[in-house]
Amino acid sequence: MRCVMNGDFRRANALLRPVLGILTARADAPGLMSAGTIALMLGDLATARQVLGVALATARAAGSTALVPRVLEHLAYAELREGSYHQARVHAEAGLEATGESGQRNVVAGLSAVLALAASIAGGPATVAAHAQTALRTAHAHGLSQTSTLAEWAQARADLGHGDAEHAAARLAPLVQGGPRQGHFGLWVMTVPCYVESAVLAGHDVDAAALIDQYAVWAAMGADPQAPALLARCRALVSSDGRTEELFTEALAEHEKANGPYEHARTQLAYGMWLRRRRRPVEARPQLRAAVLGFEQCGADVWAEHARAELRAAGDTLTTAPETGSLGLLTPQQLRIARSVAEGATNREVAQKLSISTRTVEYHLRNVFTQLGVRSRGALTRLLGAEQPGHF
Numbered sequence: 001m002r003c004v005m006n007g008d009f010r011r012a013n014a015l016l017r018p019v020l021g022i023l024t025a026r027a028d029a030p031g032l033m034s035a036g037t038i039a040l041m042l043g044d045l046a047t048a049r050q051v052l053g054v055a056l057a058t059a060r061a062a063g064s065t066a067l068v069p070r071v072l073e074h075l076a077y078a079e080l081r082e083g084s085y086h087q088a089r090v091h092a093e094a095g096l097e098a099t100g101e102s103g104q105r106n107v108v109a110g111l112s113a114v115l116a117l118a119a120s121i122a123g124g125p126a127t128v129a130a131h132a133q134t135a136l137r138t139a140h141a142h143g144l145s146q147t148s149t150l151a152e153w154a155q156a157r158a159d160l161g162h163g164d165a166e167h168a169a170a171r172l173a174p175l176v177q178g179g180p181r182q183g184h185f186g187l188w189v190m191t192v193p194c195y196v197e198s199a200v201l202a203g204h205d206v207d208a209a210a211l212i213d214q215y216a217v218w219a220a221m222g223a224d225p226q227a228p229a230l231l232a233r234c235r236a237l238v239s240s241d242g243r244t245e246e247l248f249t250e251a252l253a254e255h256e257k258a259n260g261p262y263e264h265a266r267t268q269l270a271y272g273m274w275l276r277r278r279r280r281p282v283e284a285r286p287q288l289r290a291a292v293l294g295f296e297q298c299g300a301d302v303w304a305e306h307a308r309a310e311l312r313a314a315g316d317t318l319t320t321a322p323e324t325g326s327l328g329l330l331t332p333q334q335l336r337i338a339r340s341v342a343e344g345a346t347n348r349e350v351a352q353k354l355s356i357s358t359r360t361v362e363y364h365l366r367n368v369f370t371q372l373g374v375r376s377r378g379a380l381t382r383l384l385g386a387e388q389p390g391h392f
Contacts, residue, residue: 003015004186005185005186012041013042013222016038016041017042018223019038020038020039020042020047023035023038026208027054027058027062027117028058028066029058029059029062029067032052032054032055032058033052033055033059033070033074035051036049036051036052036055036071036074036075036078037074039051039078040074040077040081041186042223043221043222043223045078045081045082045225046082048074049075049078050080052074052078053073053075055071055074055075056068056071056075059071066102066104067278068095069095069096069098069102069104069108070104070107072092072094072095072098073092073095073107073110073111073114075091076091076092076095076114077110077114079237080093080114080117080118081224082159082259082260083261083263083298085117085121085122085261085262085298085299085300086298086299088117088118089118089119089293089346090347090362092111092114092115092118093115093347093348093358094358094359095107095111096108096112096115096348097348097351097357099111099207102148102341105138105142106142106144106147107243108134108138109135109136109137109138109139109144109147110144110146110147110150111253112132112135112151113131113135113147113148113150113151113154114137115131115346116128116131116132116135116150116151116155117154119154119158119301120154120155120157120158120161120302121157121159121161121262121295121298121300121301122136122156122299122300122301122302122376122377123302123344123346123377124344125158125159125162126344127344127345127346128155129155129158131151131154131346132151132154132155133151135147135148135151135311136148136151136152139151140311145184145189146184146186147184148183148184148248149175149183149184149187149188150187152171152175152183152192153171153172153175153183153187155171156168156169156171158285158302159171160194160197160198160201161300161302161303161306161308162302162306165197165198165199165202168194168195168198168202169198169199169202169204171194172191172194172198173195173199175191175195176188176189176191176192176195176211176391190218190224192211192212192214192234193215193233193234195211195229195268196208196234197233197234197237198212199269200237200238203367208234208238209238212234212235212257215227215230215231215234216231219231225257225258225260225312226256229233229251229252229255229258229260229263229264229267230263230267232247232248232250232251232254233248233251233266233267234273236250236270236271236274237270244274248267248270248271248274251267251271252264252267254267255267261295261297262295262300263292263308265292265303266291266297266303268288268290268291269287269288269291269295269307271287271301272284272285272287272288272307272310272314273310275287276288276310276313276314281314281315281316284310284314285311285315287348288307288310288311288316291307291310292307292311297325299376299377301376301377301378301379302378304378305378317325334367334368336354337350337364337365338365338368338380339355339384340353341365341377341380341381342377342380342381342384342385347365356383363367368380
């Protein structure tokens with residue numbers, strides 16, 4: 001752990017890999033959760049998800065009700081890191097449900113921060129703010145730096161997705177700069193790409209070179225598979241020496257080496273915006289089309305709308321398959337769930353409102369999507385808005 005904190009990931013990997021193997025072989029839930037945490041620290045996200053999944057099954061089989069929410073918190077965070085936002089949301093909601101009345105306030109705060117981050121790419125600002133404030137109330141009272149960093153990052157990313165770069169930069173600046181409000185030692189550096197993009201779009205005159213150099217050290221550690229691509233994107237955004245296009249191309253090439261459709265699409269969007277603002281709309285359109293599709297792939301409805309607006313400004317639209325289906329196909333329960341989701345409620349909030357489990361909500365929602373021929377919450381909202389004018 002000292003090596004991790006000092007940034008010596010090569011030495012940390014040499015020391016922790018054998019421990020990871022020993023803990024995994026023990027096959028008890030606490031050991032498996034520790035193994036998953038080690039894999040997360042080493043940037044081995046696939047192993048982290050696999051081991052934490054086994055830890056979850058083991059804890060449930062053993063009836064370890066106090067451990068299940070903690071494992072779900074770690075698993076949801078691993079899925080966030082890997083870009084699996086839908087799964088992260090499902091597991092975070094399950095974790096909140098599993099806490100029940102146990103009083104695990106720190107775990108509830110961590111799970112709420114994960115939900116805020118997941119909602120920052122797909123939910124409305126009110127949903128993100130609600131989850132973030134739930135997390136921050138406990139984080140501030142109990143000194144949970146990791147949770148507060150995640151919650152602030154979620155709100156900043158929601159601001160940026162809705163085109164409010166000014167507020168996004170203001171939220172992130174304290175996290176990435178020195179002082180008492182700096183973010184968690186192991187997480188603040190991950191917010192640097194979002195801060196650089198926000199500051200550039202807001203037109204702030206900031207010297208980002210030192211921050212980007214620090215991020216370069218992080219990228220070289222190998223603890224985040226997407227970091228090399230994000231580093232190149234940061235350098236492209238602040239470049240003033242004629243290398244911007246070369247750096248964007250480098251970033252896109254790096255994205256091809258690591259799974260992460262959301263960040264890949266953000267780079268395509270940034271590149272397309274840069275091309276369009278330099279009066280090169282024909283070259284911008286392929287990047288912006290790819291960004292729309294990438295955001296749709298990972299359910300990032302807020303960002304998909306942002307990319308569509310840029311594509312329209314570049315003189316093009318993206319033709320998609322028409323949405324089909326009728327509300328008459330739904331059962332009364334499915335219709336209630338569909339309307340609640342379209343109004344911005346999370347699965348857990350719908351479950352509480354209708355006095356059913358979140359798993360029941362998930363089951364009905366999958367059927368709603370199939371019946372109506374939609375693939376995302378945003379598409380569901382648009383369809384209900386079109387068929388029920390004035391309902392909202």
